[in-house]
Amino acid sequence: MKTLSPPRMSSPPFLFLPSSHSTFYSTLLSFPVHRSLSLFSPSSPPFHFSLTQIPSPSDPSSTSFSLTVPTFHAYAHTGSVRAPLTYAYYGRVEDFDKLGSLGINVTGTVVLARYGKIYRGDIVKNAQDAGALGVLVYSDYEDYAKGEAFPAGPWLPQSGVQVGSVFRAIGDPTTPGWSCTAGEEECERVSIEEIVRRGDMLSVPSLPISGKDGEELHKAIGGQVAPDDWRGREGAPVYRLGPGPGVVNLTYIGNETLRTIQNVFAVIEGREEPDRYVLLGNHRDAWTFGAVDPNSGTAALLELSERLYKLQKKGWKPRRTIILCNWDAEEYGLIGSTEWVEENRELLTSRAVAYLNVDSAVYGPGFYVSATPQLDALLIEASKMVFLITYLHIERLGGGGTDFAAFVQHIGVPSIDMAFGDGYPVYHSIYDDYLWMEKFGDPMFQRHVAAASVWGLVALRLADDEILPFNYISYATELKGNAKSIEEEAAGCPISFSPLYKSIEYLKTAAVNVNAEKQALEEKFWGLSSRKDKSKVRELNDRLMMTERAFTDREGLSGREWYKHLIYGPSKYNDYDSKAYPGIDDAIEEAKKSNTTDAWRFVQHEIYRVARAVKQASLVLNGGLT
Missing domain, CATH: 3.40.630.10 (Zn peptidases)
Incomplete structure (x- = not known):
């Protein structure tokens, strides 16, 4: 079967700038070969979904529709599954926890979940962890069609589908942490099996589908009525949790090359x-x-x-x-x-x-x-x-x-x-x-x-600017506010944030001092600057530039070693979500689940680790050895 390549705009020549060049890398990309979805319901004949977005005849781009990519999830697992449906709201960890508390077992089912709250790869991962055999992710009208549909209005038409990747890491999947330039004869790569074992590629098939198809599937799900906030727009079918009685046959064949x-x-x-x-x-x-x-x-x-x-x-x-x-x-x-x-x-x-x-x-x-x-x-x-x-x-x-x-x-x-x-x-x-x-x-x-x-x-x-326009007082203020927020989340837990607060005070003092140093040097610029002054400016700029580096740690976040920044990183459960102190946050979440002495000791270790990074940043900003 023929594979289809996503359209790619030709490389922009930066028409107005003469000094340009390109770099080329050999990377693993993912293309759809075959997709199919069928619904088998006790009360209706089999229904075969087209999995096609319908262009508007009044839209000039409709003449180029044949060039667009089929609806698929890049790096989705190749497989075919026939199983009853369950509904899992936005596919978050808390949504699967809610299903468990209601006595709904998603093991052995195909999960239907909505786009809109977390990264699609995390939706599939959460469903996989809950025992699902496959995942369908749709754009619910309540989230994406609140008014007139395009082209009359800005909202998503009924057949609209959000395409995207479900890869759960960053960069070329086969070269994690290093690169492979095109034409390089010998390049270390990890296998797809290893990528799946790490959890960066998933082991259950998934497809994105439209809001219209999502509602059709909802009609085939029985069982308990979904909680009020899980339901759809006015006039939508009653959303139920399942499993079944509707059964879907989901097939996806991809080509990673x-x-x-x-x-x-x-x-x-x-x-x-x-x-x-x-x-x-x-x-x-x-x-x-x-x-x-x-x-x-x-x-x-x-x-x-x-x-x-x-x-x-x-x-x-x-x-x-x-x-x-x-x-x-x-x-x-x-x-x-x-x-x-x-x-x-x-x-x-x-x-x-x-x-x-x-x-x-x-x-x-x-x-x-x-x-x-x-x-x-x-x-x-x-x-x-x-x-x-x-x-x-x-x-x-x-x-x-x-x-x-x-x-x-x-x-x-x-x-x-x-x-x-x-x-x-x-x-x-x-x-x-x-x-x-x-x-x-x-x-x-x-x-x-x-x-x-x-x-x-x-x-x-x-x-x-002669002196870089960086102000680390803002950074210290932000870090203190973030520390207070995460401390409140862990109120009553056997940990102390005192080391972190102490390091933040060091950073604030360093930031005040460096601002005064900047002002003194800037005042000299009104006259003729000596070579010595230029040397000082260079040294000061290096400190301002390198302070951010000090917030990184070579070991990276626990279980997510590629992410080196200890202050800002994505949530462990949603790649789109921003987390301050992600290592501390991850550790607290795990400790709350297990509530063991070792788990809380690890939280304290993460607090100390961040505190050390913040202190290192203050030392870099000060520019002097201890």
Whole structure:
């Protein structure tokens, strides 16, 4: 049977910047070969689902529908299963716990779960852990069709399906922690069997399906009525928990094969510090047309490259090197960016000033930013200079959903991810196209311009400011607030957060001192700076840059060793969810389940480990040996 390759936009040439190059990696990608789903219900004839999204005839993109990817889960397990259905709400750990408390056993069933709360790979993993034989994940109308469907409105049509990966790690599955360049004759790889054994690829088949198909399956599920908050929209069939009596036959055959991916870069070399890098990144691969994800970000990146070229034509050259990065294979598991970071780990660790990511530049209204805290003040200042930004929402970079992950969570580079809007209902479906963007995402395309503007302003400050505009007082304040939150969650437990609070105070003192040092040096710039002063500036900038690295630990998070950052990381149970102190949080969750002395001792160990990292950060910021 013929395998179908996801459409990939040709590599953008960064038309306006002459210094560009590409890197190529050999990576394991996943393609659908065969998919089928049939329902057998005692009261109805067999029903065979088409598993096809239906384009609107009035949408110009409908003429290209044949080029789009079939609905599938990348890296899903190849297999066929016939089993009764059970309903598991959003497929979270707590949802399966709720089913257990209600006496519902999902072992030996096919689980029907909704998109909308956690990463799809974690939905399948949770169902697998509960004993399910297969998983169907659908877009419930209550979540994705709350108004008029596209093209009349912005909401997901009945046949809309969210395609995506269920790979539960980051980077090429066969080279965890290292890279393999294309054409490399001898390259160490792990087998698919080992990837499955680690739990990064799953051992039960799964498929994404539409809201319409989800409701059809609900009609075939009997048993207890689902809890009130688990039910669908008004007029939906009664949601029940099962198992059965409806039985489904789910078949998925995939093809995992080595393919070459291509990252594209444009470099503007710095005039004074060419060995210090300010990196801006966006990915270009898309499951379907990708007007929002990622092409709104790619458009902003190309717009920015033109503006930088015009500055160069006027004689400008940045103090530090600016690198524009266009990543491949992000949708599969952040593969392009991760392979590049892993290949260049040591140089980036010693030279990268910051990484600024824009995945999808525009979803809709409102400007949302996730960042490491020392960049908060810079973001606020830059956003005030862009007319369309009236309010700035700043969150943290804990989740693993896009290309900043390798930079901040693996090697500790200060990072930012920014976008207009906070999600959109046609995500990863064929309806994410130009017409949707033109009608609902950004009708005047002003948000695209604004996104490129704030992206560029932040980059120019980081590339041109004599002293890096980092403020670690914000970091210390954030760490203290996070410590209080997690301490409250563990109230009454036999652990102490005192070591962590003490280290945070060290960091706050160091941050105050370094701000005073910055101010003193900046005052000298009004006169002629001596060579000695320039040396001091370089040394101070190195401390500001390297402090973030100190929050990483070579051993990584327990059970998730690739994630080295001890302050910010994804939730163990939801790759999209951001967690402060993820190692402590994971340990507390496990200790609450087992409630053993050893488990609580391990929680205390994690607290000490984070406290040591925070103290190391304060020492780096101070710049002196003890």
